[in-house]
Amino acid sequence: MxxxxxxxxxxxxxxxxxxxxxxxxxxxxxxxxxxxxVKVEGKxxxxxxRKALKKxxxxxxxxxxxxxxxxLRPKLYFYNIAGTPKKDKGFKHWxxxxxxxxxxxxxxxxLQYNADVLRNYTENKGFFKxxxxxxxxxxxxxxTAEYIVKPGKQYKIKQVTFPEDSSEVAKAIQKTKRRSxxxxxxxxxxxxxxxxxxxxxxxxxxxxxFYFGADYIMIQVDSTVxxxxxxxxxxxxxxxxxxxxxIYKINDIIVYPNYSLRDSIQNVDKDVxxxxxxxxxxxxxxxxxxxxxxxxxxxxxxxxxxxDHNLSLNRLVNMGTFKFVKNQFRPADTTGNFLDTYYxxxxxxxxxxxxxxxxxxxSANYTGTELNINWSNRNTFKGAELLTVTAFGGMEVQVSxxxxxxxxxxxxxxTSLIWPRFIGPFKLKASSGFVPKTxxxxxxxxxxxxxxxxxxxxxxxFGYLWKENIRKEHQLNxxxxxxxxxxxxxxxxxxxxRTNPALQRVIDKQLIFGPTYxxxxxNTMRKRKKHTIYFKGGIDLAGTITGLATGADVRAGNQKExxxxxxxxxxRLEADFRHYLRLGNESQLASRIIVGSGFAYGNSEQMPFxxxxxxxxxxxxxxxxxxxxxxxxxxxxxxxxxLPDQSGDVKxxxxxxxxxxxxxxxxxxxxIDAGNIWMLNDDEPAKNFSSKFLDDLAVGTGVxxxxxLSFLVLRTDLAFPIRLPYGDKRWVLDDIAFGDGSWRKQNLxxxxxxxxxx
Numbered sequence: 001m002x003x004x005x006x007x008x009x010x011x012x013x014x015x016x017x018x019x020x021x022x023x024x025x026x027x028x029x030x031x032x033x034x035x036x037x038v039k040v041e042g043k044x045x046x047x048x049x050r051k052a053l054k055k056x057x058x059x060x061x062x063x064x065x066x067x068x069x070x071x072l073r074p075k076l077y078f079y080n081i082a083g084t085p086k087k088d089k090g091f092k093h094w095x096x097x098x099x100x101x102x103x104x105x106x107x108x109x110x111l112q113y114n115a116d117v118l119r120n121y122t123e124n125k126g127f128f129k130x131x132x133x134x135x136x137x138x139x140x141x142x143x144t145a146e147y148i149v150k151p152g153k154q155y156k157i158k159q160v161t162f163p164e165d166s167s168e169v170a171k172a173i174q175k176t177k178r179r180s181x182x183x184x185x186x187x188x189x190x191x192x193x194x195x196x197x198x199x200x201x202x203x204x205x206x207x208x209x210f211y212f213g214a215d216y217i218m219i220q221v222d223s224t225v226x227x228x229x230x231x232x233x234x235x236x237x238x239x240x241x242x243x244x245x246x247i248y249k250i251n252d253i254i255v256y257p258n259y260s261l262r263d264s265i266q267n268v269d270k271d272v273x274x275x276x277x278x279x280x281x282x283x284x285x286x287x288x289x290x291x292x293x294x295x296x297x298x299x300x301x302x303x304x305x306x307x308d309h310n311l312s313l314n315r316l317v318n319m320g321t322f323k324f325v326k327n328q329f330r331p332a333d334t335t336g337n338f339l340d341t342y343y344x345x346x347x348x349x350x351x352x353x354x355x356x357x358x359x360x361x362x363s364a365n366y367t368g369t370e371l372n373i374n375w376s377n378r379n380t381f382k383g384a385e386l387l388t389v390t391a392f393g394g395m396e397v398q399v400s401x402x403x404x405x406x407x408x409x410x411x412x413x414x415t416s417l418i419w420p421r422f423i424g425p426f427k428l429k430a431s432s433g434f435v436p437k438t439x440x441x442x443x444x445x446x447x448x449x450x451x452x453x454x455x456x457x458x459x460x461x462f463g464y465l466w467k468e469n470i471r472k473e474h475q476l477n478x479x480x481x482x483x484x485x486x487x488x489x490x491x492x493x494x495x496x497x498r499t500n501p502a503l504q505r506v507i508d509k510q511l512i513f514g515p516t517y518x519x520x521x522x523n524t525m526r527k528r529k530k531h532t533i534y535f536k537g538g539i540d541l542a543g544t545i546t547g548l549a550t551g552a553d554v555r556a557g558n559q560k561e562x563x564x565x566x567x568x569x570x571x572r573l574e575a576d577f578r579h580y581l582r583l584g585n586e587s588q589l590a591s592r593i594i595v596g597s598g599f600a601y602g603n604s605e606q607m608p609f610x611x612x613x614x615x616x617x618x619x620x621x622x623x624x625x626x627x628x629x630x631x632x633x634x635x636x637x638x639x640x641x642x643l644p645d646q647s648g649d650v651k652x653x654x655x656x657x658x659x660x661x662x663x664x665x666x667x668x669x670x671x672i673d674a675g676n677i678w679m680l681n682d683d684e685p686a687k688n689f690s691s692k693f694l695d696d697l698a699v700g701t702g703v704x705x706x707x708x709l710s711f712l713v714l715r716t717d718l719a720f721p722i723r724l725p726y727g728d729k730r731w732v733l734d735d736i737a738f739g740d741g742s743w744r745k746q747n748l749x750x751x752x753x754x755x756x757x758x
Contacts, residue, residue: 022073022103023141025080031106031138036061036145038118044153045127053125057118057149065104075101075663098664106143111136118149126188127151128223155188158229169209169236169245176203182219188230193219200234205306208247210329210339216240243337250302251338254279257287259326259344286347288382294421295319295435298341304329314433316345319420321384323348352376358394368396368408386418406452412445414459422464424478434467453507454488463516473520480540483565484510484610502647505609511565512608514542524580534578540611543569543603552603560603569602572611574651578758587660592758596651599680613651613677616698618753620653621673623700623719625749630677631687633696633726648677650689652697655758659706667706671717674699676725695730699723702749706756717751 023032038057040050066076079100085092111134122130131150136143160182163170181196201214215237222231236245255278273280275289277300282289295315297308309327316325324346332338356372370392377387393411419438443459463477486507489497497503518538526532546552547569552560559566574596581589598607617626628636631648653675662668676696678689702719724730737743 022076022080026103026105026141031141031143033063033065033104033106033109034142034144035065036109036114036147038147038149041148041150042152045151053122053149053151057121057147060117060121061114061145061147062117063104063108066101069662073101075099076103078663079103106136106145109136109143109145111145114145115147118147122149122151124190126155127153128155153228155223155228155230157182157184157186157188157232158225159184159231161231161233163234163236167236167245168247169204169212172204172207172209173200173234173236175207176200179203182232182234188221193232196234202306205304208249208303208305209244210248210304211241211244211246213244216244246337248304248337248339250298250300250304250341251332251334252279252340253277253296253298253300253343254281254340255292255296255343255345257282257292257345257347258284259346286350286379286382287384291384291420292343296343304339311433312343315435316343318434319384320386321347321378321420348378350377350379352378368394370394370410380417384420386416386420388414388416388418390414407450409448409450410445412443412457414441414443416441422466432467432469434469436464436466438462438464448488451490452493453486453490455507456485456487458483470525471521471523475516475518475520477516479513480516481513482510482610483512484608501606502609505606505647506645508609509565510608510610511562511567512542512611513546513567514540514544516540528582530582532580532582534580535576537575538573540570540572540598542572542611543567544571547602550603554603554605567603568600568608568611569604570598570600570607570611572596572598572607574613587658590655590657590659590756590758592653592655594651594653594675598649600649607649609645609647612647612649614645614647615651615653615675615677616646618717618751619757621655621675621698621700622671622702622717622751622757623673623721623747623749624698629675629698629725630696631679631682632676632689633686634684635726646677648687649680650678652676652693657757662705665708667708669704669706669717670702671704671719672699672701673719674723696725697723698725700749704751713755715751715753715755715757717753717757719749719751720747 026032036058038054038061040054040057042050045053066073077100078095079102082092082096082100085096087093115132115134119130119132122132129152133148133150135146137146160177160180162177162180163173176199179199181192181199186192197214197217197219200217201212204212218235218237220233220235222233223229225231257280271281271283273282273289276293278289278292278296280287280289280292296312297315298312302308313325313327316322322345324344326344328342328344329339330342332340352375354372354374354376356370356374358370358372359368371394373391375389377385379385380387391413393409395410396408417440420435421438422436423438440462441460445455445457445459447455447457449455458481460479460481461477462479463475465473465475467473486509489507493503493507497507516538518536520534520536522532522534523529524532524534543552546562546567547560550560552558552569554566561567574594576592576594578590578592581591583589596613598611598613600607614627615621616624616629620626621629627645627647630646636646653673655671655673657669657671659667659669674697676693676698678693678696679687680689682688698721700719700721700723702717704715704717706716707714720736722731722733722736724732735743736747
């Protein structure tokens with residue numbers, strides 16, 4: 001018997017064992033409930049609509065049977081084989097109650113209750129006078145439930161009438177009808193009616209009706225107006241309170257920026273500061289009153305609206321300065337309909353100190369640790385500015401393999417200051433719940449690669465961050481400066497770098513400065529949406545103005561320097577697009593494409609090494625070690641005692657991954673990755689990007705487990721190549737031999753990481 005037949009045999013044996021053994025644990029008279037089905041009958045309903053209604057109705061049936069994977073019920077199987085644990089902890093208890101799932105018995109099924117649910121749902125969809133029949137079928141120790149639903153023709157909306165009296169609330173409702181969800185000719189739908197009430201309430205809140213609520217709206221249904229037709233009459237209930245029908249304006253705006261529950265809000269006259277329309281009660285004078293004028297949307301005399309209400313709260317929360325934010329509206333002690341607005345703000349500790357110790361590993365078999373020390377001041381200049389000072393140090397070692405002894409040591413620090421506003425010549429008054437920010441940062445890092453070289457890296461940036469809304473984010477660095485200076489280059493590295501220009505660029509002095517911009521869009525926070533996307537695009541323009549002003553042209557022998565270092569001049573573009581297809585409550589298909597290109601010109605003949613693209617590794621093409629692919633169809637570097645970083649000017653990467661929950665906190669994945677990097681003007685044609693770039697793609701596949709611990713996701717992936725980007729034989733599918741130890745050693749790549757790859 002060969003391996004393939006053995007796998008089929010074992011799978012069939014498992015299928016038989018798990019399907020048969022689950023019922024033997026049932027007591028006398030018990031039946032395992034294996035599911036229910038709905039049949040929709042009626043010639044008045046088109047086949048496509050019957051099919052859609054059937055699916056909706058089957059989702060309503062309760063209880064749900066035990067979950068299945070490939071026709072098996074593994075959770076129920078584990079529950080049964082665990083037996084009766086003697087303790088409330090231990091392996092058996094974990095297996096039974098965390099991994100396992102108790103049997104769903106037919107005795108738990110209430111046929112009449114389900115029939116009533118199906119009837120109510122169908123009638124709420126406009127199929128009045130519905131008939132529902134229910135029955136069950138027993139086969140051995142298993143049972144199913146069957147339901148037959150016989151709806152009539154669906155009722156349609158003939159006419160919609162809105163209030164027509166002269167009251168303020170009636171006139172306001174009239175103005176909202178253009179965007180009504182109730183459309184003549186559409187099917188009657190109770191859920192749409194409820195949504196319409198909520199919509200009207202939301203629109204009234206935008207027009208000053210602070211005390212109004214959706215429950216004050218009544219939509220009457222008249223089904224006597226025609227055959228399978230209804231009239232809908234929108235009304236304000238007679239018992240609606242008078243104040244709910246009035247428009248309210250903002251009166252006083254009182255802010256307590258240093259509030260705690262122990263504080264008394266009485267007798268605070270001596271602590272009051274009046275700034276424009278705001279009354280600030282800050283007895284310790286912690287905050288500059290101007291930050292509230294920039295943050296809060298309401299001003300005295302404004303008509304109340306829900307948008308400004310929510311945007312003000314969101315801005316206060318997103319400033320990152322306050323631990324608790326509470327808002328109250330109270331009737332003002334004045335004539336007319338006015339509201340006094342109160343903001344109770346409890347600050348986070350002004351200064352904080354945090355120490356982090358991290359353990360990490362990567363696909364080049366390096367294992368290491370890192371220490372981060374962070375000090376923060378959340379109100380540096382009394383304007384909610386965030387000052388952060390970070391110091392870090394770490395090391396990575398490889399205890400065996402090709403890089404044994406070539407350890408990596410890092411030490412450095414960074415200081416950043418974030419203002420909760422735009423400063424400088426740029427001004428932005430965004431209608432968003434997110435405060436626009438200005439950020440400045442300075443950093444230094446020393447990196448020692450044992451037996452090879454050391455690098456000193458200085459970084460500085462100044463720019464702006466702002467969000468249009470929760471989905472769209474912008475980051476513009478007016479200037480982003482990087483200076484890299486090598487030292488302690490060993491003879492070992494120098495001897496190899498002389499024959500490899502890519503390695504030489506690693507130890508070249510580099511001066512990079514210029515603006516950068518990135519835009520991010522995502523709607524992945526909408527968990528119930530079937531299709532969600534993430535997009536991030538960026539552009540890096542280095543040395544553009546300086547190069548043009550000085551007439552720099554390295555190809556003409558006119559290379560310019562600043563502080564005796566040639567500055568880099570290039571354009572770099574990169575786009576990362578991800579698509580998530582929701583296949584069910586516990587599964588999805590995630591896909592990603594990354595496209596990037598960098599072009600050096602003017603003062604630079606090549607892209608600087610740190611701005612080039614790399615591919616392969618834990619979060620990239622997992623069947624190949626980090627930065628080991630390409631450029632193009634060039635052979636992997638094997639002649640050196642260490643693993644150099646393979647870099648390129650162009651990048652293409654594609655990933656697809658099927659994700660599903662296996663049980664409890666354990667999730668599984670099957671994935672395929674492809675991609676490569678290329679040069680644009682290398683002396684070796686095999687490395688350059690061409691019209692035949694698809695021939696150079698490296699392809700890998702594999703499986704993985706993710707352990708979702710809520711506070712982090714621990715990821716393990718096991719991958720192997722199925723297509724090489726080099727050589728005469730590129731597709732290596734027929735070389736796969738899991739039983740061959742030599743093949744496994746050369747091809748299987750184990751990745752351990754934190755979080756999802758994308």
